[in-house]
Amino acid sequence: MISPPPPKLALFDLDHTLLDGDGDDLWCRFLLRHALVPAEAQARNEQLCADYRAGQVSAQAFSAFYARLLAGRSPAQWSPWQDRFLAEEIRPRLPPAAYDLVASHRAAGHTVVLTTASNRVIAERTAVELGFSHCLATELALVDGIFSGEVEGIPNMRAGKLQRMQTWLARQGLPASALASAFFYSDSINDLPLLSEVGQPVAVNPDARLLQHALAHGWRVLDVLGAAQPRC
Template sequence: MALALFDLDDTLLDGDTASLWFEHMVARGWADAAMAQQEQALMARYYAGTLAMEEYMAFTLSPLADRSQAEVADEVALCLTERILPRLYPEAQALLQRYREQGDRLIIVSASGEHIVRPVAAHLGVQEVLAIELEQADGRYTGRTQGVLSFQAGKVTRLRQWLGDELDLLGSHGYSDSINDLPLLELVQHAHVVNPGERLARLAQARGWESLQWGG
């Protein structure tokens, strides 16, 4: 049984779940419309590989402060139906099924919040998820994160913490679209890039990594 590690945003779907969720919060009145432009400015820094994830999470989690887990879960479910699930790549779902049939161990490792990532993973039939953890108190979100953020090298840190002595990279595969996931791609035995940006595409070509173009 080999490891198959998948980024989520812009890898398994055409879009970023955190941004789609923020759009949903604006539409539902949880966040001010003016905040949408700020979120997009932060995302531009993410794609450039210059974002401090702590800053992004503090900003985008502020609308969740003091909201109950149940209330947020209901809105996330609505967002998934309307905005996220229609964007899943059929190629990604087929590949996940292929690994599942081979008996491999599937793990989604994402830099988005667990409140979004876990429901998407459940829809995809992936049981193991490493995502940014949200702090809670008395059943309500505080608007803060906790633990190591699963972003850039933090993805590898979280993976090592999760698997411990079970971490076996023999035959392992990793998939991502982002230069931010270079530490994860360098960890696995077989790296694959999905619709990569220019920097990652050049690097993949130089290193002989498979480059996939999904979504037509």
């Protein structure tokens, strides 16, 4: 008996791909406005954004800073703030084209997966908002039901995004070869490890280095955000 082919996958980055902005930066600024973190967090946030653009910060250091912002509170305590963040900061930055792109893949019968370097607290409600049933994000450690301020496992960033996707495929009972026919939409050169493994990479609102790589390799280039806000 011949096994049916695996479902076709459509993978999506979030920040500057579907979201007009950077979720980590927006979350930090949101917390600062509501006096939920110390004021000095803003300087570190701005430095990390600059270092990320320049490729000068490790995945662990980047993720650890945003993990520490959540330390000392439980998921239940953060939940109402997550709701406000979605309503006040995220929904206004999700253009209709982002919803339409995800919906077009669902309508085609594809399995749609959001895969983002942001941690789950920041990203999970956005995933639901956009209609994703699967969300890969950087995971955070809990100790006795309280966020410890530590990252759990491998950050979902750069090579870790490819590794986490391979682990997810195995847990879904899907072969690694499923990536050969998958779409992956991303704006960032940081996602090159996963972009290079899929059969249909798409550079969306790409940064300068990704645009150069995409054009050199004949990849599709797409504009979802239109007149986008400046990058984090």
